Amino acid sequence: MEENIIECKNLTHYYGKRLIYENLNFSVKKGHIMGLLGKNGCGKTTTINILNGFLQPRSGECLIYGESTQNLSPETKRRLGYLIEGHIQYSFMNIYQIEKFYSGFYKNWNRDAYFDLMKRMKILPSQKVSSMSCGQRAQVALGLILAQDPDLLILDDFSLGLDPGYRRLFVDHMREYAKAGNKTVFLTSHIIQDMERLIDDVLIMDYNRVLMRGSASEFMEKFHQFTFDLNRDDVNLKAESLTVEMDRIKNHYELYTYASAEEVQAMLQAKGLEYSDFKPVKMTLEDAFIGLTGKY
């Protein structure tokens, strides 16, 4: 049985009286890359803060390598790489100074991995972090993680502020690094198409609840989108048990469901609805996310 590196049990959190989530449970297995998806304000950063020990949940707990995230030992912290939202680093340091500073804290520090990436990105050792673009800062943060060589990476909104080229570079580097070294990764991002290239497992959250948790590929196999036209434009299929989400433009319907095409067609026939142009639609992870959570 695969070892759980992260294990969150019965997490409940409120900000004031506002419930963020109740009894949230999830785990991340060794060597897996899990993506946390959710709309703004559904609790993604709250979860990251709890995992990093910067927030005490109202109840429940998260364990990393069997230790409570509220009291991680220095040995466990050494195995943990953390990327703060926006690739924040010490802006008063330059490339050389920041490497010198961090190298003192990690036994297996690999300075070549860091300087190789800086060289490839044409970032000079004397360049200050404060004078860098967001994309360059992301490469510095990535270089520091590669040099630290952690067993577990927690990446908070890693694509924030990056253009498509930098995003792709970051994702490709990260996937290669994680898979080659059997690293465990827990990450969030606003840009779901980046996640698709990276993750094995997915946790999709909505306000106050979990919509889906499990293997991303299984989810993409089981979750479907069908489009069809009806001869009426006033049919509401949202209440049907097989409907997860539905959208309609005039008499053109989009239905998101875990049911098969046959089951959906049988449901339409049972309701006496005449349909035409019934088609399955190939979805990206972003389409599936929208299908599961709704457009707004």
Added chain:
Amino acid sequence: MALHLFYKEWLKTKWFVLASLVLGVGTILYAFIGLNSNIINADGGSNYVFEWFTQAGRPHYGIFKNIPFIIALLIGGSQYLPEVLQKKIKLTLHLPLNEIVMLYTMVLYGFLMILSLMVIFMILFFTIDLYFFPVEMHIMAINAFLPWILGGFTTYFFVAMIAMEPSWKFRCLYAIVVYELLDIYLLGGNVSNLYVLMIIVLVIASLGMIYTANRFKIGEK
């Protein structure tokens, strides 16, 4: 690891340490330049100056009164503001060290910097003062300097405590209380009976960061 933390603190504070050094040395030299012209110009020379110090209560070193407080604000501000902005302190707290040991290593750096500056200032002051005044006058000066320097250290500890506080409302509240509390270090005159109180406030200030850092850690708003 402590040396690497000191390295980070040095990168943040080096220009402010230099500015503090220039400010302190400049203030002491200015005090003696003023004193020299008073002695030269006054009828009765040094006797006049002695009376002026003791009876009018305006010694030449009075100009130094606020310097330890200003230096504490400069060093404390330069150390903790870059950590608080964008919550970069999370990067520091994530390092593989006990969090309290880490925070107090940062505090130790600031404390040692202020201590070093004060030692330099005192050596400079008393070396020059020896040229003008007898030992009795030096004892008066030591009694004046001691509360100011203790006040400087207390200010520094309070800056660290306030910086770690996660809520702006509480930060403002602490700042008001601290501003009033620091008055005890600036009373002047014979304050020997207040030293115990000053040291108690200093110790409380030095421990205050444990409380606010814990509030930051559990995500208090």
